[in-house]
Amino acid sequence: MKVDVLLGLQWGDEGKGKIVDVLTPNYQVVARFQGGPNAGHTLEFESQKYVLRSIPSGIFQGGKINLIGNGVVIDPALFKAEVEALEASGHKLIDRLYISKKAHLILPTHRLLDDAYESAKGNDKIGTTGKGIGPTYTDKVSRNGLRVGDVLHNFQEKYDAAVEKHKLILAQYDFEYDLKSLEEEWFAGLEKLKSFKLIDSEHFINNQIREGRSVLAEGAQGSLLDVDFGTYPFVTSSNTVCAGACTGLGISPHNIGEVFGIFKAYCTRVGSGPFPTELFDADADEMRNKGNEYGSVTGRPRRCGWIDLVALKYTIMINGVTQLIMMKSDVLDAFDTINVCVAYNIDGKRTEEFPFEANEEIQPDYVELPGWKTDMTAMQSEDEFPEEFNALLSFLEEELEVPIKIVSVGPDRAQTIIR
Ligand code: GDP
Ligand code: IMO
Numbered sequence: 001m002k003v004d005v006l007l008g009l010q011w012g013d014e015g016k017g018k019i020v021d022v023l024t025p026n027y028q029v030v031a032r033f034q035g036g037p038n039a040g041h042t043l044e045f046e047s048q049k050y051v052l053r054s055i056p057s058g059i060f061q062g063g064k065i066n067l068i069g070n071g072v073v074i075d076p077a078l079f080k081a082e083v084e085a086l087e088a089s090g091h092k093l094i095d096r097l098y099i100s101k102k103a104h105l106i107l108p109t110h111r112l113l114d115d116a117y118e119s120a121k122g123n124d125k126i127g128t129t130g131k132g133i134g135p136t137y138t139d140k141v142s143r144n145g146l147r148v149g150d151v152l153h154n155f156q157e158k159y160d161a162a163v164e165k166h167k168l169i170l171a172q173y174d175f176e177y178d179l180k181s182l183e184e185e186w187f188a189g190l191e192k193l194k195s196f197k198l199i200d201s202e203h204f205i206n207n208q209i210r211e212g213r214s215v216l217a218e219g220a221q222g223s224l225l226d227v228d229f230g231t232y233p234f235v236t237s238s239n240t241v242c243a244g245a246c247t248g249l250g251i252s253p254h255n256i257g258e259v260f261g262i263f264k265a266y267c268t269r270v271g272s273g274p275f276p277t278e279l280f281d282a283d284a285d286e287m288r289n290k291g292n293e294y295g296s297v298t299g300r301p302r303r304c305g306w307i308d309l310v311a312l313k314y315t316i317m318i319n320g321v322t323q324l325i326m327m328k329s330d331v332l333d334a335f336d337t338i339n340v341c342v343a344y345n346i347d348g349k350r351t352e353e354f355p356f357e358a359n360e361e362i363q364p365d366y367v368e369l370p371g372w373k374t375d376m377t378a379m380q381s382e383d384e385f386p387e388e389f390n391a392l393l394s395f396l397e398e399e400l401e402v403p404i405k406i407v408s409v410g411p412d413r414a415q416t417i418i419r
């Protein structure tokens with residue numbers, strides 16, 4: 001069997017968690033391939049709401065195996081808190097959550113370094129989630145990182161050596177910190193982490209493929225936050241695109257099957273950086289309020305704007321998306337008209353290609369479509385879609401040249417329409 005990949009096509013928070021949960025019954029294994037606790041994946045069902053950060057979103061449906069892949073970075077303290085919250089709500093994970101020995105560890109000093117770097121950037125700060133993501137991936141690439149597998153032998157020695165290096169860097173910043181209390185929490189988390197199955201996940205996943213089991217790879221963040229193709233430097237520090245599933249799980253590109261690309265019917269971004277279709281008016285407030293656009297990790301209000309087809313065509317191309325999933329359609333229920341950005345004007349020139357720098361010089365070119373002015377949240381099938389909504393779907397499919405296979409009309413698992 002091939003591995004299907006589900007990933008975000010915008011700046012994250014598209015609704016990946018919800019859809020992974022919806023699709024999980026079709027799979028035997030769900031595997032996260034990159035990112036870390038910078039992610040916040042929200043799921044709602046049976047009047048309960050859960051936010052997952054490092055644990056894959058396939059954990060709630062029918063005893064499936066969930067894997068944290070080698071491309072992920074793990075903070076044991078946050079991992080422990082996440083596991084305990086799930087256990088408290090009756091979800092036992094111990095037998096069905098596996099962790100790659102090659103996943104890198106976020107040390108307490110990585111979190112401190114994230115804060116120190118951000119403070120030093122002043123007005124140019126990235127607006128990171130403050131979870132130590134950048135410094136951990138930096139250590140991975142510069143060959144100074146610690147991996148989950150390292151906890152099995154002489155760990156304290158390796159830990160101390162890494163922390164000494166970090167302290168030398170921190171000393172260059174005007175930055176006060178209390179490492180001791182962070183370490184206490186962190187080492188308690190490490191004990192929890194060690195109680196799970198720590199595996200050679202690349203062998204595991206390839207055996208699953210060989211034995212004909214179905215695997216869904218779950219992305220975090222979104223393609224416009226990819227370290228290579230996103231709006232650099234306002235990006236995260238991993239490859240969020242489809243290729244990241246190959247490196248983050250150890251699978252061959254030949255083994256990739258469907259690529260599910262997920263997007264909101266509008267657009268949001270949290271943190272700094274370019275956002276060509278951003279709105280600052282009452283429409284943005286309506287999207288933020290109705291869509292509850294506040295970060296699930298940091299609580300920060302998300303910036304809101306119209307859907308951007310220039311950016312979506314770009315991320316569909318980079319990822320080789322085969323099926324589209326449109327989220328939060330219901331948030332636009334009350335709008336008289338819907339704007340769809342179809343091109344950018346840069347220095348008087350019109351382009352449909354996402355540029356090297358998506359900066360504030362860009363003037364979006366919009367097509368205006370009529371709104372449907374109908375509550376969609378209780379709809380169960382596409383037969384109930386208003387005419388204007390169908391017209392929007394047809395317009396998007398024609399422009400993006402990929403079918404929209406799922407439409408989401410509310411946060412609950414049940415508010416999902418498969419076409
Ligand atoms: P993720 O990071 O991609 O998993 O997305 P988040 O969980 O960070 O953000 C998506 C938010 O939208 C969550 O609060 C979801 O509960 C909510 N959500 C998902 N789909 C829909 C939808 O179709 N309509 C509405 N109104 N909310 C949705
Ligand atoms: P999910 O998986 C939205 C953003 C941060 C910041 C930038 C870098 O829930 O979609 P980092 O802490 O990664 O170094 O921050 O990336 N960011 C996200 N934005 N959703 C996410 O994850 C994000 N993870 C990171 O706000 O702009």
Ligand code: MG
Pocket residue numbers: 012013014039040041042296
């Ligand atoms: Mg999120």
